[in-house]
Structure formats: structure tokens, C-alpha cells
Amino acid sequence: MKPRLVLVGLGHGQLEILDRFDELQKSYDVKYIGGEEAIYTGAFPQVIAGELTDATVHLRQDVKPIASRLVSLDPISRVVKTETGEVPYDVLVLATGAVSRGVGLDIKPMTKEGLAKIASSDAVTIVGGGKAGVELAFACIRTKRHVTLYASDVLSDLPARVQRTIKRHLVRSGVTLVLRKYERNVLQDGLVLDASGVVPDGWWREARLAKAGAFIETDRYLRHADYKQIFITGDMASRLNGGVDAVRSGRHVAAYLLGDRRPFRERTSLNILLTLPGQALLTYGKWTWHGRLPNHVKRLIDSRYLKRFHS
Missing domain, CATH: 3.50.50.60 (FAD/NAD(P)-binding domain)
Known part of the structure; x- marks a missing residue:
């Protein structure tokens, strides 16, 4: 057996x-x-920004769940x-x-219902200055009247010069940057999005x-x-x-x-996040590159992944 x-x-x-x-x-x-479908984490900010219409990935049609x-x-x-x-x-x-910490609308895991709430909100308040929060802020400001980002610091794991550049781009894009910890009892503007990390x-x-x-x-x-x-x-x-x-x-x-007994190879992870229209920030450890080529690479990676698992 x-x-x-x-x-x-x-x-x-x-x-x-x-x-x-x-x-x-x-x-x-x-x-x-x-479940039979999920939202691809790497691409849903592009949906919010209006660059993609869908970031849904699907279970294979020949695989039937025995429970949900x-x-x-x-x-x-x-x-x-x-x-x-x-x-x-x-x-x-x-x-x-x-899972998200529960500060506001969870972005981990993101759902179709969550994306619909974001789409229908004219203003959003984002909690968290890590890569997820920064990317969300850049994505939301393209379609929202007002975007507020609460963060004790912005991209704290990256070099100071990169932090300064990204802060400047956020503010020039129209994001209200509040450099302090978010408190639940503050008067927020619009829908609160929890990008404060996972637990x-x-x-x-x-x-x-x-x-x-x-x-x-x-x-x-x-x-x-x-x-x-x-x-x-x-x-x-x-x-x-x-x-x-x-x-x-x-x-x-x-x-x-399937029989390959080699250990998992740990290595520094490549990360690319959406920033200005047509641009992205690529990070690899402490090495960074901000511009149009990282955006092209991101779109290529995401489109291949979605094409592979979308249908």
C-alpha cells in the first residue's frame, strides 16, 4: 500500500x-x-496600482480538495x-x-474580498514601513485620494541612502509619511491596511x-x-x-x-518591490538597484508565475 x-x-x-x-x-x-484559488502575494500590489487586472492563482483542475x-x-x-x-x-x-498581526485589514493572506475593499476605498492608512508597506503605499497612491503610511522607520534593513531616496519618492508621490508607531486610537484616514509584518x-x-x-x-x-x-x-x-x-x-x-535527498540550500533572497510608475526597487541582501530594469524583471517574473498557475 x-x-x-x-x-x-x-x-x-x-x-x-x-x-x-x-x-x-x-x-x-x-x-x-x-482552497481552490489564492492571491499571488508578489503581484497583488500591481492589481491595486492598475498594472494588472488579476493576481489569482488556481488549484489544478484535476486535483479535488477533500476538505477546505x-x-x-x-x-x-x-x-x-x-x-x-x-x-x-x-x-x-x-x-x-x-498571518497578519490584526492591526487592520489583513494583507496576509490577501483575498479577493480584501482587494475589493481596497479598490472601493478612496483613502487608506497603511501600517508598517517594511517592503510590504512601502510597496502598498506606492501602489495605492496611484489611484487613491489620500494615502498615509505609519512607520517608525522605512526599509530599516537597507542602507541609509536607499531609505532617504525611498522616503523622498513616497512624499513626492503624495503619500503622507508619519514616522512614528501607529496607535489604534489615532484618527486614521480611510481603510487601515496591516503591513506591519506576519506572526x-x-x-x-x-x-x-x-x-x-x-x-x-x-x-x-x-x-x-x-x-x-x-x-x-x-x-x-x-x-x-x-x-x-x-x-x-x-x-x-x-x-x-520524489527521491532527491539533498538538503535545502539557504541563500540570500532576491526581492523586487513596486515603486514609481515604471520603476521598482531590487534588493539582494544590502545590494540595491532602483530603476526601470528591476521593474521589467519583476513584471517578467510575475507574469510567468501567473501564467503557469492562473488556469
């Missing part, structure tokens, strides 16, 4: 695993738990509980993602996958540190960093399940 492989969540890494569904079925009894969501997990008994009942597993891949989901602790408030520890193969039959992809894992690693982690786990 084939080992039971259960895939949970439609994260960016899971799409890479499901792309090899036919190969996996030869060695495993494969079941999928999760994970309710709880017992790693000792190796059972996933869903809204339709319990599902036993021999091997489990989790790609449910981390662990509560059920990880309840399932004994991680301590309270912590991300999940894995070995170098992306297996859980204690439960080697559980693989962790995307931003659930403490050793992974952002969307690029989410995609890479899925490719790694798929290859491992």
Missing part, C-alpha cells in the same frame, strides 16, 4: 508541489486540503482534523502560511509544532525538528525568508518526496 501523503494549504510552495502531482501519485496516495481547511492537527497520532472529518497521514506538507498562527502551538509566538523550526531538509514526517514550506518555517523562499521550499520538498 502506498504511503498517505496529505498536502495542506495553497501557499506558493504548495503550488510547486502540486505541479508534480502526477509523479507523486505514482509513489503516494495523495490528498489535498485547502485544517481545523487541528495531532502529530503524535498523525491525523489532520478538517471541517469534514479526520484525515490520517504518513507524510504531511503544510503550506498554510503565517505565527495560533494552531501551530496548539498542535505542538512551535512554542507560543514562534515560527516553526525545521531541519535542513525542511522537515519539522521533532516530527520528521511533517514538511514545512513558506513563511511558516523560521529558516525561510519571504515569497522567493516559499516557492523554492516547495520545489525542494517536491524533489525530496
